[in-house]
Amino acid sequence: MDRVYEIPEDANVDPVSSLEEDVIRGTNPRFTFPFSILLSTFLYCGEAASALYMVRIYRKNNETYWMAYTFSFFMFSSIMVQLTLIFVHRDLAKDKPLSLFMHLILLGPVIRCLEAMIKYFTLWKKEGQEEPYVSLTRKKMLLGGEEVLIEWEVGHSIRTLAVHRNAYKRMSQIQAFLGSVPQLTYQLYVTLISSEVPLGRAVLMVFSLISVTYGATLCNMLAIQIKYDDYKIRLGPLEVLCITIWRTLEITSRLVILVLFSATLKLKAVPFLVLNFLIIFFEPWVKFWKSGAQMPNNIEKNFSRVGTLVVLISVTILYAGINFSCWSALQLRLAHRDLVDKGQNWGHMGLHYSVRLVENVIMVLVFKFFGVKVLLNYCHSLIALQLIIAYLISIGFMLLFFQYLHPLRSLFTHNVVDYLHCVCCRRHPQRRAQDAEPSFETEARQSIV
Numbered sequence: 001m002d003r004v005y006e007i008p009e010d011a012n013v014d015p016v017s018s019l020e021e022d023v024i025r026g027t028n029p030r031f032t033f034p035f036s037i038l039l040s041t042f043l044y045c046g047e048a049a050s051a052l053y054m055v056r057i058y059r060k061n062n063e064t065y066w067m068a069y070t071f072s073f074f075m076f077s078s079i080m081v082q083l084t085l086i087f088v089h090r091d092l093a094k095d096k097p098l099s100l101f102m103h104l105i106l107l108g109p110v111i112r113c114l115e116a117m118i119k120y121f122t123l124w125k126k127e128g129q130e131e132p133y134v135s136l137t138r139k140k141m142l143l144g145g146e147e148v149l150i151e152w153e154v155g156h157s158i159r160t161l162a163v164h165r166n167a168y169k170r171m172s173q174i175q176a177f178l179g180s181v182p183q184l185t186y187q188l189y190v191t192l193i194s195s196e197v198p199l200g201r202a203v204l205m206v207f208s209l210i211s212v213t214y215g216a217t218l219c220n221m222l223a224i225q226i227k228y229d230d231y232k233i234r235l236g237p238l239e240v241l242c243i244t245i246w247r248t249l250e251i252t253s254r255l256v257i258l259v260l261f262s263a264t265l266k267l268k269a270v271p272f273l274v275l276n277f278l279i280i281f282f283e284p285w286v287k288f289w290k291s292g293a294q295m296p297n298n299i300e301k302n303f304s305r306v307g308t309l310v311v312l313i314s315v316t317i318l319y320a321g322i323n324f325s326c327w328s329a330l331q332l333r334l335a336h337r338d339l340v341d342k343g344q345n346w347g348h349m350g351l352h353y354s355v356r357l358v359e360n361v362i363m364v365l366v367f368k369f370f371g372v373k374v375l376l377n378y379c380h381s382l383i384a385l386q387l388i389i390a391y392l393i394s395i396g397f398m399l400l401f402f403q404y405l406h407p408l409r410s411l412f413t414h415n416v417v418d419y420l421h422c423v424c425c426r427r428h429p430q431r432r433a434q435d436a437e438p439s440f441e442t443e444a445r446q447s448i449v
Contacts, residue, residue: 031123031158034116040168041113043211044081044175048074048106050204051183057200069186077179080314082108084174087311088167109171116164123157139232142410150232169218176215177321181255184208188259209252216247216326223329227342228408239405242397249394250326253387254360260383261363264371276359281320284332293335315339327352327398344412353395360391 051074058067082103085091089112091099102111138151154162187205191197220243225233235243262269295308312334322328331341331348341348364384371380402409 031120031161034120034161034165036165037113037116037168039214040172040175041109043172043207043214044109047175047180047183047204047207047211048078050200050207053200054187054204057198066190070183073179073183073186077175077183078106080174080178081171082106083314084171085109085112085167088170089163109168112164112167116161116168119157119161119164123161126157140230141232142408169222172211172218173215173222173322174318176212177318177325180208180211180215181251181321181325184212185255185258185262188255189262192259192263212251212325213244213248216251217243219322219326220247220329224407226330226338226340227344228411229342231408233407235407239401239407242401242405246394246397246401247326249390249397253390253394254325254356257360257363257367257387257391260367260371260387264367277320277324280323281316284316284319284334288334291335296334296337296339312339323352327356353398357391357395361388364388 051070055067055071055074058064058070085108086100086103089099091103099108099111102108136151137154138149140147141150142148184205187201187208191201191205217240221233221235224235258273262273295305295312316332316334319328319330319332327349331345333339333341364387368380368384406412
C-alpha cells in the first residue's frame with residue numbers, strides 16, 4: 001500500500017497535545033512543486049526520443065542488429081513503465097479511457113504528469129482553505145535521540161499528489177534498470193566497435209546515464225522508506241550527495257567493465273552475462289520454494305493467482321536488473337508478507353560487493369590480457385586499474401553513508417565498523433582457544449603431580 005511521505009519538513013509540534021497518549025501533534029503537510037515528476041517525465045521522453053532517433057539512423061545505414069537491439073530495449077522498458085503506472089493508480093478498476101489510451105501509445109507518463117500538475121495548481125489556488133476530507137497519518141521520529149510519535153492531518157488532494165510522486169519514483173526505477181542500463185551498455189559497446197560517437201548516440205547515452213544515476217539514488221531512498229516504514233525519513237543535501245557519488249561510481253565502473261569484457265570476448269561473453277542474471281533472478285524463487293510457503297495474496301485484492309504470479313515475476317526481474325548493475329539495498333523475500341527483508345542485513349551487502357568485486361577483477365583481467373588494441377588507444381593496464389579503483393571508491397562512499405550519514409543509524413544494532421570488526425577478528429577467538437588448550441593441559445599435569 002502507498003503511504004504519504006510528504007510530511008512537514010520542520011518538526012513544528014504542539015506541546016499541549018503531547019500530553020495525550022504521548023502523541024505529538026505536527027503541523028499539516030505542505031504541498032511542494034512536483035519537481036521529481038517533471039524530471040522523471042523529462043528523462044522518459046528524452047530517452048525515448050533519442051532512442052527512436054537512433055533507430056531511424058541505424059535503419060537508414062542498414063545496421064539491422066543495432067537497430068533491433070536499440071528498439072527492443074526501448075519497447076521493453078516503455079511497456080513496463082506503462083504497466084507500473086497502471087498498477088499503482090489501479091486504473092483497471094476505473095473508467096478512464098483517455099488515460100488507458102495514452103498508456104497504450106506509450107505516453108502514459110505525459111498524461112500522468114499533466115494530472116499531477118493540474119492537481120498541484122488546484123491546491124495552490126485553494127491554499128489556506130481547509131479540505132472537507134482528511135485522514136490522520138502517524139509516524140515515529142527521532143528528536144534529541146528519543147523516539148516520539150507525531151500525528152498529521154493529510155488532505156485528500158495532498159494524498160493524491162503523494163500517490164503520483166510515489167508512482168513516478170517506482171517508474172524511474174523501472175526506466176533506469178530495465179531500460180537505461182541495457183541501453184547505455186549496448187550503446188557504449190557499439191561506440192567501441194564502431195570507434196565513433198555521433199551526436200544522436202551521445203545524447204542517448206547522456207539521458208541513459210542520468211536516468212540510471214537518478215534511479216539508483218531513488219532506490220536507496222525507497223529502500224530506507226520501506227525498511228523503516230513507521231518512521232519519518234529526512235535526507236539532507238550531504239546524504240543525497242554521498243548516495244549520488246556512491247551510485248554514480250558504482251554503476252559507471254560496473255557498466256564500463258561489462259562493455260570492455262563484452263567487446264573483448266564478443267559472443268563468448270553472452271553465456272557468462274546471462275548466467276549471472278539468471279542466478280540473481282532465481283535466487284529468491286529457490287528460497288521461496290525451499291521455505292514451503294504459499295504465494296502471498298495481499299498484493300492486490302482483485303488479482304487471481306496468475307495475476308499475482310505475473311506481478312511477482314515482474315518484481316523479480318526488476319530485482320535482478322538492479323543487482324546486476326549495483327546493490328539493490330533490499331533483499332527480496334517472496335515468502336514474507338512485505339516481499340522484502342526489513343532487517344539491516346550486513347551479510348547480504350558484504351556478500352554482494354565481495355562477489356561483484358571478484359567478478360569485476362576477473363573481467364578487467366580478461367580485457368587487459370585479451371583485449372584488442374584497436375578498441376582503445378590508451379594503456380589497458382591503466383584503464384583496468386582506474387576502473388577497479390573507481391569501484392573501490394564507491395564502496396568507500398557506501399561505508400561512509402551507513403556509518404555516519406544514514407538518517408536512522410542510531411537504530412542499528414550493529415554498524416559497519418562492528419560488522420567489519422566481527423569479520424576481521426573472527427579468527428582471533430579460535431587462536432586464543434587453541435593457545436588456551438596447552439595451558440589447561442599443563443595445569444592439569446601440575447595438579448596431578
